[in-house]
Amino acid sequence: MSAQSGTGPVGAARRFLGSERGGEVFRFLVSGGLAYLADLIVFNALIFSGAGSAWAKVVSSVVAIAIAFLGSRYYTWRDRRSENPWREYAMFFLLSVIAAGIQLLCLVITHYGLGWTSPLADNLSGNVFGMALAMVFRFFTFRSLVFPDRSAAGRR
Numbered sequence: 001m002s003a004q005s006g007t008g009p010v011g012a013a014r015r016f017l018g019s020e021r022g023g024e025v026f027r028f029l030v031s032g033g034l035a036y037l038a039d040l041i042v043f044n045a046l047i048f049s050g051a052g053s054a055w056a057k058v059v060s061s062v063v064a065i066a067i068a069f070l071g072s073r074y075y076t077w078r079d080r081r082s083e084n085p086w087r088e089y090a091m092f093f094l095l096s097v098i099a100a101g102i103q104l105l106c107l108v109i110t111h112y113g114l115g116w117t118s119p120l121a122d123n124l125s126g127n128v129f130g131m132a133l134a135m136v137f138r139f140f141t142f143r144s145l146v147f148p149d150r151s152a153a154g155r156r
Helices: 008-018 020-048 053-076 085-113 119-146
Strands: none
Touching: 008 020, 020 053, 020 119, 053 085, 053 119, 085 119
16 A cells, blocks of 8 residues: 555655656666676676786776766766766766775775685675775765756756
8 A cells, every 4th residue: 555655665765766866876876787787797707717806806997987987977967967078087087996996995805804815705895895885985976076967056
């Protein structure tokens, strides 16, 4: 009954996803999810082919950054693009490198600091915990610094 009447968790989720912010979060998660999938595939392909974990994370992050920029510019914040895509790309890349550093730091701490060296431990530290921290950082910095609201209402 609560789902039909618009109350309860299902109703709240529908209202959120139907809101401007909810749509923005959904689009961020879709484009970020595609970048994350590419990150996982490249990372695991490299570590299972013998590359070092830290090097594999750096390479997979660069691939994911390129995919995430395209998704962010042309899907997530398509209505917030500036006239200067080079500035957007530079800011996006800088903030993405910082976010990738957050992920890499989580991996380095567990792999080299704690000695948890299995592929499972590397994936959990870099691709689950590190990704969660980096995702929150990315959403707020991309939204406010790379693709700020340029409308008259957003400037007030």
